[in-house]
Amino acid sequence: MSAATAPEQFWFDEFAARARxxxxxxxxxxxxxxxxxMALFRRAGLPHRRIEAFKYTDLRARLNERYDTDQAxxxxxxxxxxxxxxNRFVIIDGILSDARSDRPEGLEIASLAKDSLPPWxxxxxxxxxxxxDHVMSALNLALMQDxxxxxxxxxxxxxxxxxxxxxxxxxxxxxxxxxxxxxIVLEEGASLTLTETHEAATGRRTLASRVTELAxxxxxxxxxxxxxxxxxxxxxxxxxxxxIGAGAAYRLSQIQTGDGLERDDLFVRLEGMGAQFLLxxxxxxxxxxxxxxxxxxxxxxxxxxxxxxVKSVLAGKSCGIYQGKVIVREGALGTxxxxxxxxxxxxxEAEAMTKPELEIFADDVKCGHGATVGALDPDALxxxxxxxxxxxxxxxxxLEAFLAEDxxxxxxxxxxxxxRTATLKRLVAMEPAK
Amino acid sequence: xxxxxxxxxxxDGKEILKGLSLKLNVGEVHAIMGPNGSGKSTxxxxxxxxxxxxxxxxxxxxxxEDLRAMAPEARAAMGVFLAFQYPVEIPGVVxxxxxxxxxxxxxxxxxxxxxxxxxxxxxxxxAAKTLNISEEMLRRALNVGFSGGEKKRLxxxxxxxxxxxxxxxxxxxxxxxxxxxxxxxxGVNALRSPERAMLVITHYQxxxxxxxxxxxxxxxxxxxxxxxxxxxxxxxxxxxYDAVIRSAA
Numbered sequence: 051m052s053a054a055t056a057p058e059q060f061w062f063d064e065f066a067a068r069a070r071x072x073x074x075x076x077x078x079x080x081x082x083x084x085x086x087x088m089a090l091f092r093r094a095g096l097p098h099r100r101i102e103a104f105k106y107t108d109l110r111a112r113l114n115e116r117y118d119t120d121q122a123x124x125x126x127x128x129x130x131x132x133x134x135x136x137n138r139f140v141i142i143d144g145i146l147s148d149a150r151s152d153r154p155e156g157l158e159i160a161s162l163a164k165d166s167l168p169p170w171x172x173x174x175x176x177x178x179x180x181x182x183d184h185v186m187s188a189l190n191l192a193l194m195q196d197x198x199x200x201x202x203x204x205x206x207x208x209x210x211x212x213x214x215x216x217x218x219x220x221x222x223x224x225x226x227x228x229x230x231x232x233x234i235v236l237e238e239g240a241s242l243t244l245t246e247t248h249e250a251a252t253g254r255r256t257l258a259s260r261v262t263e264l265a266x267x268x269x270x271x272x273x274x275x276x277x278x279x280x281x282x283x284x285x286x287x288x289x290x291x292x293x294i295g296a297g298a299a300y301r302l303s304q305i306q307t308g309d310g311l312e313r314d315d316l317f318v319r320l321e322g323m324g325a326q327f328l329l330x331x332x333x334x335x336x337x338x339x340x341x342x343x344x345x346x347x348x349x350x351x352x353x354x355x356x357x358x359x360v361k362s363v364l365a366g367k368s369c370g371i372y373q374g375k376v377i378v379r380e381g382a383l384g385t386x387x388x389x390x391x392x393x394x395x396x397x398x399e400a401e402a403m404t405k406p407e408l409e410i411f412a413d414d415v416k417c418g419h420g421a422t423v424g425a426l427d428p429d430a431l432x433x434x435x436x437x438x439x440x441x442x443x444x445x446x447x448x449l450e451a452f453l454a455e456d457x458x459x460x461x462x463x464x465x466x467x468x469x470r471t472a473t474l475k476r477l478v479a480m481e482p483a484k
Numbered sequence: 485x486x487x488x489x490x491x492x493x494x495x496d497g498k499e500i501l502k503g504l505s506l507k508l509n510v511g512e513v514h515a516i517m518g519p520n521g522s523g524k525s526t527x528x529x530x531x532x533x534x535x536x537x538x539x540x541x542x543x544x545x546x547x548x549e550d551l552r553a554m555a556p557e558a559r560a561a562m563g564v565f566l567a568f569q570y571p572v573e574i575p576g577v578v579x580x581x582x583x584x585x586x587x588x589x590x591x592x593x594x595x596x597x598x599x600x601x602x603x604x605x606x607x608x609x610x611a612a613k614t615l616n617i618s619e620e621m622l623r624r625a626l627n628v629g630f631s632g633g634e635k636k637r638l639x640x641x642x643x644x645x646x647x648x649x650x651x652x653x654x655x656x657x658x659x660x661x662x663x664x665x666x667x668x669x670x671g672v673n674a675l676r677s678p679e680r681a682m683l684v685i686t687h688y689q690x691x692x693x694x695x696x697x698x699x700x701x702x703x704x705x706x707x708x709x710x711x712x713x714x715x716x717x718x719x720x721x722x723x724x725y726d727a728v729i730r731s732a733a
Contacts, residue, residue, distance in 0.1 A: 428535065433572040434582070436532045437642065438560035438590035447585065451576025451625075 057114045058095045064119070065192055073163035073196065080167065083176050087188035094185045106371045106403055107313050107342040109186070113285065117227035117257055119195070124221030127251040130279070131472060134464040136213035136245060143219050144228025144258065145196045156206055162197040162231055171199035174233055178263035179291040179319040179348070186315070187289040190229045190261045197231035202240040202270075211243040211462065218258060218284060220251030227257040234263070236270035236298075245465055246276040250284035250310070260288040266298040274302045275460060277469055280310025282337055289315040296322030296351065303330045303460055305469055307476045309337030309368065316345040320354035329358040330456050334476045335368035335400075342371040349382040349415075356386070361456060362393040363449055364400035365480045375407040378415050385415040393423045394452055396445070396480060446478045453477075485510045485547060485681050486531075486650055492541035492706075493523075493530045500526040502706035503542065508650070511678040515692055516685045517717060518703030519725045524685045525569060527703070528654040531683075532566040533559050546650065560586075561593035565648030567639040569655040574626040579638070582626050583608060583645055590646065611644040615671050632659035633667075640671035651675070652683045657691035669694030689721040704729045 054062065065088050074080035096110035097103070126142055137154035140147040146161050153159065160171050167175065176191045202208055214232060236242060250256055266272055280286055294300050306312055318327050333341050347356045362370035374389045393402035406419035426448045434444035450457075457473060460466035486508040493501040500523045508514055518524050530537045531544060533556035544551040551559055574582070588598040599607075612622060615637045627635050636656055643651055653672065657665055672695050676682070684695055692700070692714065700716040701708045704725070710716065710732040720728050 427572075427574075429572045430574045432532075432534050432556060433568065433574065434586075435556040436534075436560055436566050436568075437582075437586035437646065438557050438593065439586055440557045440589060440593075441555070443585070443589060444557075447577055447582075448574070451574065454576040 054095060055110060057110060060116055061189060061193075062092060068119070068193065072193065074167065077166060079172055080175075084192045084194075087176065088192040090183065090188040091185055091192060094183055097185055103344055103373065106369070107340065109287070109313070112311060113257060113287075115225035115255060115257070118224040119193075119227055124219045124223070124251075124253070127217040127219050127249070129215055129217065129247065129249055131247060131249070131277070132468050134211070134213070134245075134468055136211040138213045138215060139198055140215045140217065141197070141230055142217050143226065144230035146198055154208070154210065154212065156203070157208060157212075158201040158203070160199040162194060162199055162233070167199065170201055170235060171233055174235060174263060174265055175199075175231075176263075178233070178265050179293045179317050181291070181317055181346075184289065184315070186259065186287050186313075187261045187291070190231060190259045190289070193229040193259075194231050195229055197233070199233040201235045202237060202242050204237040205239040206237075207240070208242045211245050211465065214244070214246040216246070216248040216258070216260070218250035218256045220253030220256075223254045225255035225257070227259065229259040231261045232263070234272075235265045236267060236272055238267045239269045240267075241271040243273040243462060244275070246274070248276075248278040248280070248286060250279070250281055252281050252283070255283040255285075257285045257287070260286065262288070262290040264290070264292040264300065266292065266294045266300055268295040269297040270295065271298065272300045273461060274300065275465055275469070276302065276304045277472065278304075278306045278308070278312060280306070280308035280312055280339070282309045285311040287313050290317065292318045292327070294318065294320050294325040294327060294354075297324040299326040301328040301330075303456070304332070305473055306331070306333045306335070306341050307473070309335065309339040309366070312341045314341075314343045316343065317348070318345070318356070319348040319350050320356060322351035323353040325351070325354040327356040329360070330459065331360040331372075332453055332456055332473070333360070333362040333364075333370050334473065334480065335362065335370055336365040336480055337368060338366065339368040341369070342373075344371075344373040346375045346377065347387060349376070349378045349385040349387060352382050353384040354382070354386075356388070358389040359456070360389075360391045361453060362391075362402055363396065363452070363477070363480065364393060364402055365396040367397070367399045369401045369403070371403045373405045373407070374419070375409070376417055378410040378412050378417065380411040382412045383414050385412065385417070387415070387417045389419040391421040392452075394449065395423065395425055442478070446474075449477045449480070450474060486683075487545045488542070490542035491530070491539065491544060493526055494538045494540050495526060495536060499540070500706055501530065504703070504707055506701065506708060508681045508683060510649070510681050512699065513676065513682040513684060513695065513697045514699045514701065515697035515717060516683065516701050516703050517687065517689070517720060520687070522703045523706045524687070524703055525654055528566055528652050528685055531559075531652055532556055532564065557589065558593065561590045563649030565643055565646060565651045567643060567651065567653045567656055569658055571627050571635040571639055573628045573630075575628050577626045579624060579626045580608065580622040583622075583642065586642070587645060608645060611641055614674070615641050615644070616667060617641055633661070633664035636660055636664065636668050637671070640668050643675060644671065649679065650681050650683070652685065654685050655687065656684070657686055657688060665691065666694060689717040692717045702728060702732065
């Protein structure tokens with residue numbers, strides 16, 4: 051790269067100053083991974099708009115603070131969402147809170163801040179569906195402070211959902227950054243429901259660098275629900291890497307609300323016959339929110355199915371981006387891969403960007419993509435208003451209808467009810483179309 | 485109750501209504517008949533307050549209040565109801581929920597109490613039964629996948645539930661076979677009342693055999709060119725629009 055910019059130099063210095071104090075400093079295997087990751091970051095620098103995958107989201111320009119990585123003095127934040135029945139892991143400013151977390155039976159759990167990671171975790175760390183030159187996850191690995199590794203043993207069906215609750219402390223103070231990681235291994239035939247919430251208290255500027263690695267062995271099943279409530283001074287940079295074995299199924303339902311910067315990279319590799327990935331993303335953005343979802347679905351083996359559906363409701367000056375790339379490798383016969391992006395613009399200043407990309411190296415595949423962008427149907431709005439429904443209520447009704455099938459599809463039920471309520475509350479609060 | 489004077493309405497820059505005047509007293513049923521393009525639907529949309537129907541001249545008053553200054557939902561809350569020629573399909577909005585939302589929104593706007601769920605359900609079911617609307621239909625998304633007849637029956641049901649003071653029926657007969665027409669007309673006739681006025685807009689006289697009006701007006705080129713009693717509709721049916729309009733000119 052050319053000369054490092056000030057934000058990049060900050061991270062070089064940060065690593066130099068902290069490397070010896072980071073968890074696992076005594077573990078040479080882990081330190082090697084951190085060094086290699088930092089070397090990649092030094093080589094490539096922060097992603098910027100001239101890099102195709104980041105053309106809409108220039109992180110070099112946006113992540114421009116000198117971040118403090120020390121914990122805030124403000125009191126530990128609480129979730130605004132009602133609790134549901136689950137085994138809970140609470141991660142505050144990137145650090146797993148032992149006091150507030152459960153120890154579920156039947157699962158193997160390791161804190162990533164512990165000095166000695168179990169071999170199954172160390173082997174997979176940074177190695178699940180790895181992407182060459184993925185800078186932000188490299189920076190995360192280099193500076194990783196904590197997180198959790200979970201192993202669901204062969205054939206084990208975890209009945210109670212597992213809940214990862216990410217909370218960011220607000221209050222006054224210097225901008226703060228944290229780097230945390232989650233690794234989940236579902237062994238052959240294992241199944242799990244994973245819920246994840248990300249809430250940031252208002253106040254100081256915060257950067258949450260998050261990486262999730264999911265390894266689903268043959269016939270495993272993962273139901274993953276993720277909810278984020280961002281605010282204008284919170285930046286969430288998240289990368290998810292998944293490997294899905296033959297016969298395994300992964301469903302991710304992601305609901306994003308708020309007005310922060312959110313970049314989600316999603317790398318999913320479908321390895322063989324019957325592997326399945328379903329994505330349902332809902333984004334309710336307002337203010338100057340900027341949510342960028344960039345996916346690469348890699349059909350590495352034959353007979354796998356992927357279905358991505360991204361719906362956005364965009365108010366204010368918000369921007370919703372979806373870049374979806376599908377790769378069908380040679381020999382991946384019978385691949386079935388679809389993507390659909392639908393956006394409703396509630397203001398003339400909101401923007402929706404959709405970019406599908408297909409790389410197909412096999413015959414006999416079904417790949418499709420579609421996108422729609424528009425305002426709410428004026429005929430429907432008039433019909434509702436002519437019956438006496440006020441404009442803002444009519445807007446909310448139509449938006450709810452737009453999202454209904456996705457909200458109804460959330461599972462399990464207690465989570466569906468909490469997230470439906472939280473989502474509808476946001477919808478009613480969103481400014482009506484002028 | 486409704487007083488329209490010298491109404492000029494422009495749609496997409498084109499003048500459609502060119503000085504229409506009309507007066508409806510409470511308890512009366514008026515029919516407006518006219519050939520295609522005469523401005524029938526424009527009148528109904530202008531009264532209901534649809535965007536894009538710009539009143540450039542003249543007045544529309546309901547109970548002495550200027551309708552032009554009111555949003556569609558405010559007109560509805562005052563008791564103006566438009567039965568649509570083409571009811572809109574709204575996927576994801578359950579018919580029953582829509583009906584209750586509309587009823588309660590109107591009640592709130594008038595400063596009245598909202599109806600409770602059980603009471604509403606009972607009233608809605610009873611009204612639905614007389615219009616041969618099944619409960620299954622009420623649980624479906626609004627108008628989605630409904631036949632033409634079902635949509636028109638649902639408009640009549642909304643009218644029965646919302647109890648408007650002025651009902652505007654825009655080509656309610658279009659797309660209906662004779663049995664469906666009778667059913668809808670019976671529903672409408674049941675709502676005739678000394679407290680309510682109706683404006684029945686239609687191309688054909690057929691509907692007026694079932695909903696017999698007190699007054700008939702002929703609309704041509706954006707103006708009312710002739711008014712009369714129920715007999716005028718039959719005259720039209722016998723002679724055709726051209727002859728009647730020419731003799732009126």
